[in-house]
Amino acid sequence: MSKKIIPFVVAFILVCLVMAVAGVFALSGAVTAEKFGSNVVWTQSYSTAESMKVIDLTGDGQDELFIQNTSDVTVYDGSGNVMWSFPYSSPKTTLGDVNNDGVEDIVVYYVGTGMSVDVISKGQVTTLAQTLSIGFPARVSVIRFSSGPQIVLGDSSGSILSLGLDGQPRWSAGLGSAEVRGMDDALIGGQPHAAIATNDGAVAVFDAQGTQVWSHSQEQLRRMRAFDLNSDGNSEVVTGGEYGAFYIYSAVDRSMLFEKSLGQAVSEVRVVELNGDPSSREIVVGGKDGGVWAFSFDGATASQMWSGSLSDKVTEISGLDINEDGKEEAVIGDDSGKVAIFTENGTRNNLPSHSSGITRIDIGKLGGERYVVIADGSQVQVNKVNFNSIPGFQYTPLIVGLIVSAVILVIAAIIASIPKKPEMKVSFQDKSRESLEAERRMLKESIADVERLRKSGEVTGDAYLARLKRLRADLAENEAAYKAAGHQIKVETFKCPNCGGTLELGMDKCEYCGQVILS
Amino acid sequence: MEILCLFGVIGIVVVSLFFYLLNTARKKAPPTPASGKKDYTPVYVSIADKPLSIIQGMDRFVAEVNRTEKAGDKWRWVPMLIFFGGLGLAAIDLLLLLFGFFSFVFTAGGILLWIAAFVMARSLRKSDSHDFSPRYKGTKEILRTLRDDLRPGSTFLGHLDLTGAMLKTKVARETKDTQNRTTQYFRDEWLALKAKLYDGNVIRVSAIQKSKQRQPYTKRSRISGKYKTKPAKFKGTEHDLKVRIVVNPEIYQIGANPKVRQGQNIGKYTITALNTEGGIINMIASSPFDEVEHEGILNVLQSAYSLLQRKAA
Numbered sequence: 001m002s003k004k005i006i007p008f009v010v011a012f013i014l015v016c017l018v019m020a021v022a023g024v025f026a027l028s029g030a031v032t033a034e035k036f037g038s039n040v041v042w043t044q045s046y047s048t049a050e051s052m053k054v055i056d057l058t059g060d061g062q063d064e065l066f067i068q069n070t071s072d073v074t075v076y077d078g079s080g081n082v083m084w085s086f087p088y089s090s091p092k093t094t095l096g097d098v099n100n101d102g103v104e105d106i107v108v109y110y111v112g113t114g115m116s117v118d119v120i121s122k123g124q125v126t127t128l129a130q131t132l133s134i135g136f137p138a139r140v141s142v143i144r145f146s147s148g149p150q151i152v153l154g155d156s157s158g159s160i161l162s163l164g165l166d167g168q169p170r171w172s173a174g175l176g177s178a179e180v181r182g183m184d185d186a187l188i189g190g191q192p193h194a195a196i197a198t199n200d201g202a203v204a205v206f207d208a209q210g211t212q213v214w215s216h217s218q219e220q221l222r223r224m225r226a227f228d229l230n231s232d233g234n235s236e237v238v239t240g241g242e243y244g245a246f247y248i249y250s251a252v253d254r255s256m257l258f259e260k261s262l263g264q265a266v267s268e269v270r271v272v273e274l275n276g277d278p279s280s281r282e283i284v285v286g287g288k289d290g291g292v293w294a295f296s297f298d299g300a301t302a303s304q305m306w307s308g309s310l311s312d313k314v315t316e317i318s319g320l321d322i323n324e325d326g327k328e329e330a331v332i333g334d335d336s337g338k339v340a341i342f343t344e345n346g347t348r349n350n351l352p353s354h355s356s357g358i359t360r361i362d363i364g365k366l367g368g369e370r371y372v373v374i375a376d377g378s379q380v381q382v383n384k385v386n387f388n389s390i391p392g393f394q395y396t397p398l399i400v401g402l403i404v405s406a407v408i409l410v411i412a413a414i415i416a417s418i419p420k421k422p423e424m425k426v427s428f429q430d431k432s433r434e435s436l437e438a439e440r441r442m443l444k445e446s447i448a449d450v451e452r453l454r455k456s457g458e459v460t461g462d463a464y465l466a467r468l469k470r471l472r473a474d475l476a477e478n479e480a481a482y483k484a485a486g487h488q489i490k491v492e493t494f495k496c497p498n499c500g501g502t503l504e505l506g507m508d509k510c511e512y513c514g515q516v517i518l519s
Numbered sequence: 520m521e522i523l524c525l526f527g528v529i530g531i532v533v534v535s536l537f538f539y540l541l542n543t544a545r546k547k548a549p550p551t552p553a554s555g556k557k558d559y560t561p562v563y564v565s566i567a568d569k570p571l572s573i574i575q576g577m578d579r580f581v582a583e584v585n586r587t588e589k590a591g592d593k594w595r596w597v598p599m600l601i602f603f604g605g606l607g608l609a610a611i612d613l614l615l616l617l618f619g620f621f622s623f624v625f626t627a628g629g630i631l632l633w634i635a636a637f638v639m640a641r642s643l644r645k646s647d648s649h650d651f652s653p654r655y656k657g658t659k660e661i662l663r664t665l666r667d668d669l670r671p672g673s674t675f676l677g678h679l680d681l682t683g684a685m686l687k688t689k690v691a692r693e694t695k696d697t698q699n700r701t702t703q704y705f706r707d708e709w710l711a712l713k714a715k716l717y718d719g720n721v722i723r724v725s726a727i728q729k730s731k732q733r734q735p736y737t738k739r740s741r742i743s744g745k746y747k748t749k750p751a752k753f754k755g756t757e758h759d760l761k762v763r764i765v766v767n768p769e770i771y772q773i774g775a776n777p778k779v780r781q782g783q784n785i786g787k788y789t790i791t792a793l794n795t796e797g798g799i800i801n802m803i804a805s806s807p808f809d810e811v812e813h814e815g816i817l818n819v820l821q822s823a824y825s826l827l828q829r830k831a832a
Contacts, residue, residue, distance in 0.1 A: 018631065025624075031622070031624050035618075035620050035621075037619070388619075390615075390620065393622075396624045396625070400608065400627070400628035401628075403604075403632075404631045407604070407632055407635050408635055410597075411597075414594045415639065418591050419586065419590055420587070421645070421646055422580065422583045422584055424560070424562045424563065424682075425564075425565070426564050426565070427564075427567070428565065428566055428568040429567045430567060430568040430572065430674045432672075434672065434673070435568070435673070435674040436567075438673065438674060438713075439674070439676050442567075442677065442713045445723075458691060458692075458706065459691045459692070459706055460691065461690065461693075462687060462690060463688060463689050463690050463691050463705075466688030466689070467688075467708075474565060474678075
């Protein structure tokens with residue numbers, strides 16, 4: 001192939017490769033220029049929120065911000081004004097319509113006159129029960145059993161007490177011997193049950209009478225939540241262990257649907273609709289060392305979508321469709337005050353950091369606008385999260401590909417225009433018979449010289465062979481020149497069929513490569 | 520820390536590439552090797568022609584090499600421009616980053632352009648040639664000087680080998696010392712010339728460069744116990760010039776010249792062997808100098824010829 005053509009062929013192949021890769025990136029939509037930002041709408045001082053929810057607590061159709069820490073329960077209106085605030089000692093709270101008025105009430109399990117339970121309905125506090133035979137508050141939940149709602153309390157030593165809406169105990173149970181770490185309603189055959197887990201790894205599902213449907217013991221446990229991930233009327237119980245075990249059980253019979261070791265304690269588990277596909281549910285898991293994983297549950301089992309990281313313990317995860325593409329983004333906070341948004345493919349976008357660790361994040365409408373509410377160690381902050389993107393940016397790989405391709409073609413043209421470097425072995429040979437004969441004589445004298453030098457030990461080994469090879473090649477060229485000039489010549493050389501080195505006629509072994517020559 | 524290291528490595532690569540391309544653009548010659556020998560164009564000239572043809576051919580060859588080099592020269596700044604183009608693309612990503620958007624597309628394109636610039640610079644450098652050795656020009660001068668003495672119709676025969684004095688194929692022998700270190704002895708017959716002269720004499724000239732180099736070796740330090748590798752050490756070079764004149768007995772007889780005898784200095788050369796028996800002058804002149812010029816070779820030839828005495832008619 002001509003030297004002028006080769007650069008263009010190579011360039012063409014490279015251009016095809018570049019454009020193919022650029023096309024794949026452009027058409028897959030993998031390349032985007034997106035950014036998430038946030039503007040603070042209002043801020044209130046509030047120390048270390050333990051529970052927080054944007055929810056309508058007045059029945060006026062407008063959401064309020066409910067928030068609770070270790071010393072009070074407070075509700076802010078949409079503008080950040082305190083609607084009511086009640087002091088409590090070590091309260092644990094849950095939300096649920098206890099008095100059946102169609103408005104969510106706040107159920108508070110706290111240390112009062114013994115262990116007590118209050119219900120706050122539209123700002124009115126009613127004490128439901130006092131001096132209950134249960135320990136220090138750990139968890140409370142309103143479970144809407146088929147026989148009627150019950151308030152289920154869990155204490156710091158694994159005791160469970162269920163109350164009717166009249167405040168009378170219905171049943172009690174014991175589960176393990178450590179703090180209740182998770183309490184959620186779990187569906188079995190469409191009927192609500194109570195899924196409860198303790199810190200020492202005991203997990204159990206109870207029915208309305210307090211009977212254990214099943215129980216199980218696993219590694220020490222940090223988080224337990226129950227979701228009906230495939231909407232089949234049977235919930236899945238998701239647990240995160242102290243040593244990284246992440247399990248998904250069936251709430252029906254505790255059969256294991258998925259398990260994975262994450263290598264660090266699981267500090268938070270939430271469901272976020274990352275891919276916008278209603279046939280699957282995505283679970284985002286946060287770790288104690290900042291690890292973030294997303295799993296997709298397809299109805300039968302889960303598979304990992306991506307993993308990412310934050311710089312400290314993940315303390316809260318929440319889902320919000322910020323760019324309104326039908327897919328939620330995971331808003332994740334950590335113990336160092338960092339807040340980041342993870343998109344469907346795991347791309348991390350940072351929001352402004354907080355000066356203390358994030359304790360709670362929730363998303364909801366306040367005053368008709370959707371906000372992200374972030375509580376840290378000292379304040380609660382309501383943010384308007386915004387999203388910006390450069391339209392058509394996904395096609396930039398094609399533009400870049402074209403630029404690179406153009407440069408490659410220009411380079412090919414330049415390289416093709418440069419003449420071939422001349423051979424560094426030049427020969428000036430007169431073709432007259434007399435001259436060729438003289439040259440032949442000279443070459444034979446030179447060969448004899450080399451032989452003499454070898455015999456005298458002045459030249460040995462490779463140098464002798466290299467010089468001999470060159471002189472014999474010159475002799476072969478001389479013979480060729482003889483023939484080309486039409487003179488008679490007795491050929492005295494031949495080429496080694498193996499290495500191509502020139503040898504003298506009669507030799508039966510190549511001196512250069514050792515090949516035995518049969519002729 | 521890891522990110523800093525990564526950026527450090529990337530920075531070093533980019534700066535190295537910049538200076539490589541800059542040196543390509545400025546056609547900066549590589550530094551002289553440690554042995555102090557400048558690199559010359561490695562050329563082998565096979566001589567079997569009339570003096571004029573050889574001289575013209577050698578001039579033509581130089582012109583051809585220069586033409587190739589000049590063809591590449593006009594594009595030497597292009598890789599540098601492509602490098603800046605790549606930098607411009609990467610700057611777009613930087614600009615996007617300042618606006619809060621993260622993108623790597625333009626940087627990726629920039630990296631591809633840098634690779635393309637590097638490939639082009641390599642190609643341009645391949646078209647570069649080193650200077651021609653002074654021996655190339657010196658040989659031409661020798662041929663020019665001797666051309667009028669050449670028998671009409673005959674040719675110069677031989678070769679001019681400027682491929683390098685210390686090639687592996689030119690190792691004449693090797694020795695090992697008591698510490699098992701290998702010393703290589705190189706023998707480079709860089710010029711071989713034979714000519715039938717106008718007066719019927721036949722002259723043969725061989726210029727040989729003999730070099731010596733100790734090979735790299737590894738030894739263990741007596742103090743620290745660490746293994747250290749010592750580089751190759753150039754131990755010196757010398758030149759031999761062998762002249763053989765087969766005298767035409769019909770015209771000349773070999774006489775004596777007090778200025779031409781063993782041990783006599785002729786320019787940079789010293790006559791180390793002289794034999795005039797059998798109607799043939801065999802002379803070996805040696806020089807301890809790193810380089811010998813063509814004038815020195817011609818002087819030795821002239822001295823050898825001065826031993827001839829024309830017979831009375």
